[in-house]
Amino acid sequence: MLNEFAAKKFGKKPPVSGYRVRRDIRVLSVTERQKLFRAFNVLYKTGVLAQFGRLHGVQMLRKHHGASFLPWHRVYIAAVEEKLREIDPEVSLPYWDYTMDYYLPLPSDSVIWSSCFLGNGDGTVREGPFRNMYGGFNTLIARDIARNGTCPPRLINKDDIAELMDFCYFANITTGNTPIYYQQVNNLEVLHDGIHDWVGGDMGNGAQASYDPVFFMHHTFIDYIWEQFRWRQSSLMCRVNVEKDYREPGDYAVNNAPGHAPWEEMHGFEYLQNRDGLWRNWTTAVYGYEPAPKCPECGNSENLYCDMDVDPRRPEGVCVTKTKFFCVDTPLTDFDKDRPFEEPLGGGATVILGTIHKGLPGDGRTRFMSQEEGLAILRQHVGHVYPSHKPILHDVKAPQGYLPTLNMSLHEVVYVVSSADGQGALVKYEDIVKGLVTTVATILACVL
Numbered sequence: 001m002l003n004e005f006a007a008k009k010f011g012k013k014p015p016v017s018g019y020r021v022r023r024d025i026r027v028l029s030v031t032e033r034q035k036l037f038r039a040f041n042v043l044y045k046t047g048v049l050a051q052f053g054r055l056h057g058v059q060m061l062r063k064h065h066g067a068s069f070l071p072w073h074r075v076y077i078a079a080v081e082e083k084l085r086e087i088d089p090e091v092s093l094p095y096w097d098y099t100m101d102y103y104l105p106l107p108s109d110s111v112i113w114s115s116c117f118l119g120n121g122d123g124t125v126r127e128g129p130f131r132n133m134y135g136g137f138n139t140l141i142a143r144d145i146a147r148n149g150t151c152p153p154r155l156i157n158k159d160d161i162a163e164l165m166d167f168c169y170f171a172n173i174t175t176g177n178t179p180i181y182y183q184q185v186n187n188l189e190v191l192h193d194g195i196h197d198w199v200g201g202d203m204g205n206g207a208q209a210s211y212d213p214v215f216f217m218h219h220t221f222i223d224y225i226w227e228q229f230r231w232r233q234s235s236l237m238c239r240v241n242v243e244k245d246y247r248e249p250g251d252y253a254v255n256n257a258p259g260h261a262p263w264e265e266m267h268g269f270e271y272l273q274n275r276d277g278l279w280r281n282w283t284t285a286v287y288g289y290e291p292a293p294k295c296p297e298c299g300n301s302e303n304l305y306c307d308m309d310v311d312p313r314r315p316e317g318v319c320v321t322k323t324k325f326f327c328v329d330t331p332l333t334d335f336d337k338d339r340p341f342e343e344p345l346g347g348g349a350t351v352i353l354g355t356i357h358k359g360l361p362g363d364g365r366t367r368f369m370s371q372e373e374g375l376a377i378l379r380q381h382v383g384h385v386y387p388s389h390k391p392i393l394h395d396v397k398a399p400q401g402y403l404p405t406l407n408m409s410l411h412e413v414v415y416v417v418s419s420a421d422g423q424g425a426l427v428k429y430e431d432i433v434k435g436l437v438t439t440v441a442t443i444l445a446c447v448l
């Protein structure tokens with residue numbers, strides 16, 4: 001099956017099924033959702049989903065805990081999307097923007113975890129479009145929202161994303177050869193791990209994670225965050241060539257695990273190298289992103305609303321997901337409708353559920369917590385004064401004949417320039433930054 005992608009030069013050439021746009025799953029119409037779920041069920045029944053599940057689950061360290069994490073998953077989900085479009089050329093992979101679930105007192109109440117969307121989040125998936133699907137170990141897929149895990153089980157919120165956007169380089173937000181992987185802040189892979197553990201069940205275990213279709217909505221959002229980072233990298237603020245920017249030799253992966261160098265093959269897509277996942281044409285020729293829903297319209301979705309009060313630091317309001325109690329449609333029609341829920345037959349492995357819930361703080365607001373407790377924690381989180389963004393530090397190398405390297409904070413420089421009188425200061429400044437990341441054009445833009 002994977003040979004098809006090599007034969008079609010998937011990624012090197014525009015995809016057979018054409019360019020597609022990815023949107024938040026709650027913005028899709030009921031019909032669009034049904035088409036998506038039907039396509040997933042066909043992929044499941046034909047065994048394609050399981051093949052992709054195995055590909056993800058084996059040789060995990062070739063594409064996790066290191067630099068190839070983002071490019072590998074970019075290609076992987078695009079390939080699954082291509083298979084979905086073979087079944088129905090009108091579908092694309094939606095993303096699950098969990099920053100909108102974050103604002104619920106109990107994010108496990110999100111409409112996402114209803115039969116209108118991805119089905120229940122507590123235990124065996126027995127309702128919704130993915131009920132009765134078997135996972136990696138011959139057991140029905142299961143979830144265990146807000147479980148305890150190795151990584152803090154937490155949703156990614158808007159502040160996490162804003163903090164990533166303080167940086168300019170791939171190495172700033174990815175994993176390299178580091179002994180304290182799990183504790184890294186501003187690391188998109190570590191943040192992504194938290195969602196896996198938050199959903200729990202199959203999603204909480206790397207070998208089984210992509211047997212639960214939630215995996216693809218999660219990874220599409222991670223890819224969208226990365227894409228926003230790449231827009232920033234390409235902007236005047238950073239001026240980084242996103243196709244070349246990678247990690248340094250010797251700093252590719254935790255414990256120097258192989259598979260993460262830019263020239264190494266992409267596991268399962270051996271006609272590509274890891275660095276090919278950095279090509280711009282993935283998001284110009286293959287797929288693109290519709291921006292996440294914003295206030296006041298919130299994508300005109302019946303499943304979202306604009307909340308002006310919940311996050312005082314965002315006076316323009318934030319879109320918040322409706323809860324599962326709003327699920328009224330039954331998006332299951334012509335597939336699977338007569339098949340009753342069946343208990344697992346036995347003989348398969350058991351997904352570990354029911355870890356100890358001790359009232360996890362913050363984003364781990366659990367399904368066992370009261371609304372009041374969850375709300376109190378949420379208020380604490382979104383009520384604090386947001387620390388101003390850290391200034392961006394550039395190592396500045398002076399042109400030949402000028403002073404040697406100095407360390408410059410962009411924010412301070414903007415301040416100096418804006419408070420300077422007259423053009424003379426700007427000209428001097430231009431001398432200093434000649435040939436550097438930051439240009440006078442950027443500074444002028446900031447001052448204006």
Ligand SMILES: [Cu+2]
Nearest residue numbers: 056063064073
């Ligand atoms: Cu993965």
